[in-house]
Amino acid sequence: AAAVSSGFLRTACETIRSCLSKLPGDDRTMTALLTFDSNVHYYSLKGSLPQAKMIVCPELTFTGGNQKESVDDVLVPLPDDLFVSLQDSRRVLESLLDRLPTLWQSTTNVESAFGPALSASIRLMCSIGGKLLMFLCGIPSIGVGRLKNRDDKKAYNTAKESALLQPADEWYKDRALLCSREQICVDLFTTSSSYMDLATVGLLARLTGGQMCHYKNFDVKHGDGACLVQDLRRVLQRDTGFEAVIRTRCSAGVKITNFFGNFYIRGQDLMALPNVDEDKAFGVQFMLPPNYTLSVGSMFSLQTALLYTSGTGERRIRVHTVAVPVTGSLVELFRTVDLPATWNLLAKWTVDQAVRTTFEAARNSAVDQVVALLKTYRGCLPQAQRTIAQMVLPDSLRLLPLIINALLKTTLLNSNAEVSADDRSVAISRAMTVSCRGTLRVFHPRLFDLLKTMEKGQPEWVSPVSVEGMTAEGVYLLDTSWWLAMWVGRRAPAEALVRLFGTEDLNSSLVLSPRSEGNAAVWDLVEKLQTPHDGLGSPQLVVVVQGTAPAERAMVLRYLVEDEYFTALSYPNFLCLLHRRIQAAT
Numbered sequence: 001a002a003a004v005s006s007g008f009l010r011t012a013c014e015t016i017r018s019c020l021s022k023l024p025g026d027d028r029t030m031t032a033l034l035t036f037d038s039n040v041h042y043y044s045l046k047g048s049l050p051q052a053k054m055i056v057c058p059e060l061t062f063t064g065g066n067q068k069e070s071v072d073d074v075l076v077p078l079p080d081d082l083f084v085s086l087q088d089s090r091r092v093l094e095s096l097l098d099r100l101p102t103l104w105q106s107t108t109n110v111e112s113a114f115g116p117a118l119s120a121s122i123r124l125m126c127s128i129g130g131k132l133l134m135f136l137c138g139i140p141s142i143g144v145g146r147l148k149n150r151d152d153k154k155a156y157n158t159a160k161e162s163a164l165l166q167p168a169d170e171w172y173k174d175r176a177l178l179c180s181r182e183q184i185c186v187d188l189f190t191t192s193s194s195y196m197d198l199a200t201v202g203l204l205a206r207l208t209g210g211q212m213c214h215y216k217n218f219d220v221k222h223g224d225g226a227c228l229v230q231d232l233r234r235v236l237q238r239d240t241g242f243e244a245v246i247r248t249r250c251s252a253g254v255k256i257t258n259f260f261g262n263f264y265i266r267g268q269d270l271m272a273l274p275n276v277d278e279d280k281a282f283g284v285q286f287m288l289p290p291n292y293t294l295s296v297g298s299m300f301s302l303q304t305a306l307l308y309t310s311g312t313g314e315r316r317i318r319v320h321t322v323a324v325p326v327t328g329s330l331v332e333l334f335r336t337v338d339l340p341a342t343w344n345l346l347a348k349w350t351v352d353q354a355v356r357t358t359f360e361a362a363r364n365s366a367v368d369q370v371v372a373l374l375k376t377y378r379g380c381l382p383q384a385q386r387t388i389a390q391m392v393l394p395d396s397l398r399l400l401p402l403i404i405n406a407l408l409k410t411t412l413l414n415s416n417a418e419v420s421a422d423d424r425s426v427a428i429s430r431a432m433t434v435s436c437r438g439t440l441r442v443f444h445p446r447l448f449d450l451l452k453t454m455e456k457g458q459p460e461w462v463s464p465v466s467v468e469g470m471t472a473e474g475v476y477l478l479d480t481s482w483w484l485a486m487w488v489g490r491r492a493p494a495e496a497l498v499r500l501f502g503t504e505d506l507n508s509s510l511v512l513s514p515r516s517e518g519n520a521a522v523w524d525l526v527e528k529l530q531t532p533h534d535g536l537g538s539p540q541l542v543v544v545v546q547g548t549a550p551a552e553r554a555m556v557l558r559y560l561v562e563d564e565y566f567t568a569l570s571y572p573n574f575l576c577l578l579h580r581r582i583q584a585a586t
Contacts, residue, residue: 001037001110002137007220008191008228010101012135015229017097019236020090024311031093032083032124035100038111038142040120043096044081047088052096054103057120074119083124112138115145118175118204122184129183129243131275133235134204136190137218139197145171151195157417159358164421165428166355167200176207180264183243185275186210187235189228191218198425205429207264209244209273209280211235213537214426223540230530230538238277241308241316246271248284248304253292258285260348262433276308279535281435283348296328330380334394340436343403347443351412351431359415363408370404371581373397378586386586391579405574406444406561415567416558430535438534441481445559448477450486450522451496457521464562464571472546475500477522478556479529484541485555486512501543510543 003009023029033052035041044053055077076082086093114136121132140147147168155161167173179186186204190196191214198214205212213231218224246263247270248256256269260283263271271282294300303321310316327333346369354362377394378386385392393401411419411427434442445465451474452460462469462476470476472489475496488497494504499518501510515523530538544551557563562571569577 001107002192003135004101004104004107006137006191006218007225008135008137008215008218009104011220011225011228012189012232013097013100015232016236017094019233020086020094022237023086024240025086026312027085027087028313029086030083030128030130031086031089032121033093033096034117034120035104036113036117037107037109038113040113040117042077042082042120044078045084045089045092045096046081047084047092049092051099052092057116074116074123076120076123079124083128110138112136112141113143114140114201115171116143119144122175122178122182125184126178126182129274130185131240132179132184132186133232134186134188136188136192136196136201138192139195140201145175147197147200149195150197151421153417156419156421157359157415159360161421161424162355162358165199165425167203168197169200172200172203173207176203177264179204179208180272180274183274184208185273188212189215189232191215192422193217195420196422198422198429202425202429206262206432209262209275211262211279211433211535212426212429214422216423226530227538227540230532234279234532234538238279239311241276241306241310242274244273244276244306244308246273246276246282246304246306248302250286250302251294251300253289253294254300255287255289256284257287258349258352259283260285260345260352260432262429273308276306279435279533280433281344281535283345285345285349294326296326298326299323300326330376331394334377334380335396337394337396338436339396339399340439342397343400343443344434344436344439346404347407347412347431347439350407351428354413355428359413363413363415366404366407366413367578367581370401371578371585373400374578375582375585378582391575391582401575401578402562402571403440403443405569405571409558409561409565409568410443414565416565433535435534438481438536441479441534441536444561445481446479447560448479448525450475450477450500451493453477453521453525454496454499454519459521459525466560466562466570467557477525478559479539480555480559481536481539483539483555484526484529485559486541486543487552487556488543488545490546506545510545512541512543 033043040057042055042057044055057075118134125132139149150168152164155164185208187210188201188205190198202212204210215224215228250256259265259271262280263273263282266272301323303319306318308316350362350366353365374393378392381392407413411423412431430442447462447465447469449460449462470487472491474489475492476487478485478487488506488510490506497504500513500522502513513519526541532538542555544556546552558565564570
């Protein structure tokens with residue numbers, strides 16, 4: 001019922017229909033469609049039918065909802081008519097997508113047989129593999145895979161919080177591993193106003209190379225539909241490889257100790273990916289054993305091979321090999337550090353620590369890593385530079401303290417007890433797949449001065465990302481990567497308000513006016529930021545007027561990452577902390 005009333009179902013159907021011509025596979029593409037509430041509804045898409053025929057499968061057919069039931073036990077009626085050639089059955093499928101919102105518009109059923117629907121989908125696809133898109137609007141409540149509400153707000157920001165980010169049971173992990181074996185990638189599109197246990201459900205995307213897109217309190221009337229449209233189109237139309245595996249090798253003596261990302265590790269070092277796409281990034285951590293040294297002047301080699309099937313059915317392999325010289329100079333090593341790769345891997349490592357231990361331990365570990373890094377750099381400098389009473393940073397790592405300070409204030413790691421377990425789970429999912437290019441945007445929001453943007457015709461950045469950079473006479477755009485918050489000062493010029501919103505009344509409901517000559521530069525900026533890439537999704541645009549709490553606090557002030565936030569220090573104070581700790585350690 002929630003999917004219908006919020007417009008989630010209609011938006012998904014319309015978007016899928018518009019993408020049918022651009023799906024990979026050409027005339028080889030197969031498709032099926034299922035819906036579910038307390039029952040699972042199959043649809044016969046046989047091309048000779050005048051319209052799709054619905055077959056209702058009561059949840060009781062799933063052996064009474066036994067949690068240990070095998071996918072082989074799932075009843076699938078008319079399997080040959082359910083998973084069909086898109087080319088032969090497109091007319092029937094388009095008709096069904098047009099009719100589905102109307103067909104279910106009167107439903108009041110609030111149950112969610114998500115597990116049975118998942119099992120049925122796996123059963124249909126297991127002989128072929130491919131991409132499985134699952135849309136969920138509430139916690140799975142009936143049949144296999146049903147989940148209990150285990151949310152405990154008293155555990156937030158305590159040592160017990162990490163337990164809420166662990167899977168509730170093994171059922172979803174078992175189904176995810178089955179999907180991985182059968183080359184099925186699961187992409188999740190979820191929404192709810194209440195707890196969904198995304199830590200458990202999200203395993204489906206995490207272990208199959210998929211993506212999780214979450215829309216909290218989705219309502220098409222509030223403008224949320226555009227974000228779902230953009231994200232769904234991106235998932236359906238981007239370049240995708242199928243049945244992929246990745247293996248990384250390195251020089252003898254160096255060991256691979258950890259992997260980060262959405263995949264399943266087969267054996268010791270083979271990353272299994274039913275789907276691989278351009279929006280995902282993977283991390284690999286290496287370790288040099290304590291008693292092993294590399295000879296100065298020798299070469300350290302690293303090779304990564306990706307084997308996959310293209311959308312046209314060709315089996316391809318891509319091999320990347322890098323050989324770098326071993327140096328005995330730490331100064332030279334620091335000079336050549338790749339900062340985006342460093343902070344991306346450090347962020348993934350920190351998140352992994354938070355889930356495995358506690359959030360407080362992970363926050364402390366992140367700071368310890370930076371202190372150790374900068375202490376090592378200070379130790380390799382000439383004596384004259386070591387004694388100066390200021391923190392010394394290599395040019396390549398000048399932004400690292402800024403990024404780490406911002407990371408400690410994000411939804412991932414902050415000490416705000418108001419951040420829900422589901423919000424943390426979604427943030428963790430994004431952090432584990434974000435690319436090096438997208439890392440800065442995810443962890444350090446960008447602030448734009450819109451009045452200067454309109455004046456100059458191009459984006460005008462504001463630094464620092466702090467209340468100090470904002471005035472009541474201005475209008476600013478804060479890009480958090482989750483949403484675009486347009487902050488309007490109480491004394492903003494009336495002319496600028498009319499150009500942006502069509503009114504100067506700040507007490508009215510403000511919406512960005514249609515594109516015009518006066519606000520074209522703002523529209524260009526918004527459209528660029530809302531274009532999905534790097535796996536970040538399409539952020540919704542919201543307008544927040546100065547002084548309108550709690551919206552201002554929740555959507556703007558808490559994302560000004562260079563200011564103090566709860567127990568996290570402001571950026572200047574964080575630099576002072578690092579300097580004191582480095583001095584104490586040397």
